[in-house]
Amino acid sequence: MKGILKLAYKLVVNDKSKFTALLAGITFAVFLMMFVTSMFGGVMNHSAATVINIGAPIWVMDPSVENPLNTVGIPDYVLDAVRSMQGVKYAVPLYSGSALLKLSDGAYQPAMIIGLDDTSLYGRPELIQGKIQDIYAEGGFVAVKDADFPKLGNPHIGTEFELNDHRAVVVGIAKVSTSSLFGLPTLYTTYYRCLQYIPNPRYTISYVLIVPQSASDIPRIKEQAKALGYLALTKDEFIGRTVDFYIFHSGFGMNLLIITAVSFIVGLSVSGQTFYTFILENLERFGALKAIGTTNRELVSIILFQAAFTSLTGYGLGVGLCVTLIGIAKLRMPEYAAMVTAFSVIVPFLMVVVITAISSYFGVRRVLAIEPFEIFRG
Amino acid sequence: MLRTAIHASGLVKWFGEGEAKTTALKEVSLEAFFGEMLYIVGPSGSGKTTLLSVLSGILRPNAGNVSVEGADIWTLDANQLADFRLNKLGFVFQDYHLFPRLTTAENVAIPLILRRIQWDKALNDATKYLDIVGLHGKAELPPLKLSGGEQQRVAIARAIVGQPDILIMDEPTASLDGETGRAIVGFVRENILNDHRCIVIVTHDSRIYEYADRTLEMEDGRLTAAKKVQDEN
Known part of the structure; x- marks a missing residue:
């Protein structure tokens, strides 16, 4: 043959x-x-950069959320309820939103602001300059060095900017695995600083991030979240939901x-x-x-x-x-x-x-x- | 004592049904022997090609049987028939049907490759057979670089490279001028025909009749006459 x-x-x-x-x-x-x-x-x-970079195994959100950029505030009691659910090892709040920065040269630049749980800093990025504990310093922000980093004027540690008339200062430079889709630079700070600096609606938690005790607890956690009127998705499910949004609704x-x-x-x-x-x-x-x-x-x-x-x-x-x-x-x-x-x-x-x-x-x-x-x- | 190569009896073949039915072979019987060059001649539409196809295991007759070296070929299934044609027969087609994108040696080697002979050995053997048919040094040329007569020689080399017992030639001189046609058939008679091989040629080219040992004439699906060339001489 x-x-x-x-x-x-x-x-x-x-x-x-x-x-x-x-x-x-x-x-x-x-x-x-x-x-x-x-x-x-x-x-x-x-488009799923936030989900990938934060990396939490389970995300609890309002059922109407279709992608990470489209957040709907969650009341604080949901965080407490989730923490008491069976199978949850621990749960933390996450703030995700955008804000307008006033740079040192006077220019205005919109940016993506991620607010990490103050206690654990769960989901923090890998720093390439600076120390993570400096994020607790007054006005401390970590800038992500990605393609949109130059839009912040190529800041270095100590660079100052304004956010809603609040003084902010870059205390660290970080890298992430995936940059955001829409060309916005990304800044990390603490959850409560986001509440202080950025005008917010009544409910302020964007997502509750859950680490389950084991993978087998995930279905039970999802059921409990559903009973509470919220949606719990694994990381991959949330990425898939985001992809579906762009495929079917764009x-x-x-x-x-x-x-x-x-x-x-x-x-x-x-x-x-x-x-x-x-x-x-x-x-x-x-x-x-x-x-x-x-x-x-x-x-x-x-x-x-x-x-x-x-x-x-x-x-x-x-x-x-x-x-x-x-x-x-x-x-x-x-x-x-x-x-x-x-x-x-x-x-x-x-x-x-x-x-x-x-x-x-x-x-x-x-x-x-x-x-x-x-x-x-x- | 002549040894029978092909024995056919009572061959009937028709095409179509009802009013469109055409009978191409009507109770045709014949024998071909090893060591002879048998011509089947006759006008167009007389059934020569149909007879050749039935004799060579290509077209199944509606009645009658064909034995090649004593074995009834029409009891074989399709794969066995293909195997029979590959191993027992060599074909020279009217239009040569050489692959223009292959070299002449590769064209000649096809029957050997189909017999699962190793590529290099098949090409070596093919080159030797090209030498035999007088195409020394042309093994690497594509067929289209050759003249009509040379292409016919390539087709002959392809037909005999597997050393078949029976060589079937369909209008071998139809595309050649008279001199080249005679040269080709003369060459086949001198160099390819031997006591262990039977050559059956279908032709209506009277210029090459002189090379036949025996000629069968066909008309309207029947064999009308059989004669030995020597008888005429």
């Missing part, structure tokens, strides 16, 4: 114009699909669907048509092979191998091209949103499998239908 497959390989590769067209079609389709899914993955990752999902469909149609029409033409051009020769003594099984193997080889090569090129371009973009812009995920690799692969199956199905049908007798008849 190895020799037959080598024959199949040479038949398709030596037809340089068609092979190039096949590869170009598949490569372009894979690139397009992988790029858009990578962009989608990256944006979704950034134009993102439809755009993703359209580009996916376009790339599929381009891939299928270019590659499928070219492959089918390749089969048609060689149809009589396949008939001659049949007359010589090639079995139907061997002919099917030849066609499937040719389709699979071209598709996988195109897939590899498409993935390589996409990864290279995203890599170059990230070198130039470290916070470039695109992110290659398993999803963005698997979806184009599945598309290629479908294109291969459809292309080879029609080719196989034609080749199996040809009668060697027709070859004799010319």
Whole structure:
């Protein structure tokens, strides 16, 4: 069979114009699909930045919350109630909101403010400059060094700014795994400082963060939160809810669907048509092979191998091209949103499998239908 | 004593049904022997190609049987028939049907590759057979770089590389000028035909009749005459 497959390989590769067209079609389709899914993955990752960076296993929130930026205040008694729930190891409040800063040069800059539990500082970022205990100092804030950091005027420890006429000072520089989606710099401080500095509605807790005693306690905690009228989600569920929001309640999902469909149609029409033409051009020769003594099984193997080889090569090129371009973009812009995920690799692969199956199905049908007798008849 | 290569009796083959039914073979019986070059001649539509297809295990007859070296080929299933054609027969098609993207050696090696012979050995053997048919040094060329006569020689090399007992040639000179056609068939007679091989040629090219040991004439689906060329001479 190895020799037959080598024959199949040479038949398709030596037809340089068609092979190039096949590869170009598949490569372009894979690139397009992988790029858009990578962009989608990256944006979704950034959209859930707060959830990822804080990293709490369970988040309790108002049931109407659809994503981390859309917070609805929770009354203080919920925190007490959660702390008394069975299976909860400990629970802390989290403030998440935005505020307008007045920088030292007089410019105003909106920023994302995260207020950590004063006692535990649960969810604090990793500091690259300064000491975390300085966050308790008067007006102490930790600035996150991400792509939006320069918008704060590239602050250093000791840099001062104003927040609602309150003096604030940078006491630490931190790094986080994921920067926020909408281009706002991020500052961390304590929960109670947020209440002091930022005008707030009646209920001030954005989320109650829970660490369960064990993973098996999670369902029970969720039930108890539900009985209380609130929603408890695991970290992954909250990220998933955020992704769902952007897919189903923004134009993102439809755009993703359209580009996916376009790339599929381009891939299928270019590659499928070219492959089918390749089969048609060689149809009589396949008939001659049949007359010589090639079995139907061997002919099917030849066609499937040719389709699979071209598709996988195109897939590899498409993935390589996409990864290279995203890599170059990230070198130039470290916070470039695109992110290659398993999803963005698997979806184009599945598309290629479908294109291969459809292309080879029609080719196989034609080749199996040809009668060697027709070859004799010319 | 002539040894029988092919024995066919009572072959009937029709196409279509009802009013569209056309009978291409009407009770055709024949024998072909090892060591002979048998021609099947006749006008277009007389049933030559249908007969050739039935004899070579490609087209199943509606009645009658075909024995090759004593074995009834139409009792075989599709895979066994493919195996039979691969191992016992060699085919030279009217339009050669060479793969233009393969080299001549790779084209010739196809029957060996189908027999699971290692790629390099198959190519070596193919190159030797290209030498035999007079195409020394052209193993690496694509078929389209060759003349019509040379392409026909490549097709012949492909047909004989597996050392088949029976060589089937369908209108081998149809695409060639008279001189080249005669040269090709003369070459086959001189170099390919031997006591262990039977060559069956379907043709209506009278310019090559002189090379036949025996000629069967067909008309309207029946064999109308059989004669030995020597008888005429």
